Amino acid sequence: MPVVKKRNQQTETRLLLESPDPVELPPAEIDDSAVLVQFDKFKPYIPELLETLRAGTVAEPVPVMIDGSTFAIHGSTRTFWVKLWHAAGSDLTKIDRAQVISCLPSTRGVQIVVESPEEE
Numbered sequence: 001m002p003v004v005k006k007r008n009q010q011t012e013t014r015l016l017l018e019s020p021d022p023v024e025l026p027p028a029e030i031d032d033s034a035v036l037v038q039f040d041k042f043k044p045y046i047p048e049l050l051e052t053l054r055a056g057t058v059a060e061p062v063p064v065m066i067d068g069s070t071f072a073i074h075g076s077t078r079t080f081w082v083k084l085w086h087a088a089g090s091d092l093t094k095i096d097r098a099q100v101i102s103c104l105p106s107t108r109g110v111q112i113v114v115e116s117p118e119e120e
Contacts, residue, residue, distance in 0.1 A: 014096050017084040017086065023058070025058065025084075026092055035097075049098070049103075052076075070082070079105075
């Protein structure tokens with residue numbers, strides 16, 4: 001399983017999602033208060049992230065982040081860069097914490113066509 005056990009300061013155990021490959025996330029339970037944001041400007045987009053995680057999705061490793069624990073979660077209009085901690089024993093179905101590192105407009109499905117200049 002693509003997780004690593006991490007002990008927090010309390011008595012429960014959380015599992016930090018880590019994988020060099022995409023991870024299929026099943027529909028998960030997550031509280032609204034479990035989402036932490038790097039910047040306040042990301043807060044308006046949190047409902048989209050919550051909806052995506054609750055429905056199940058694929059977490060894709062972010063190649064520029066070499067830590068192996070930052071994933072891109074694609075919502076309908078935004079792509080979120082997140083770190084996810086799952087509850088121990090939940091088999092990825094209960095997310096204890098999601099830390100949003102970045103939130104970008106989605107460009108999935110966008111094609112850029114560059115035409116060569118016509119010769120005269």
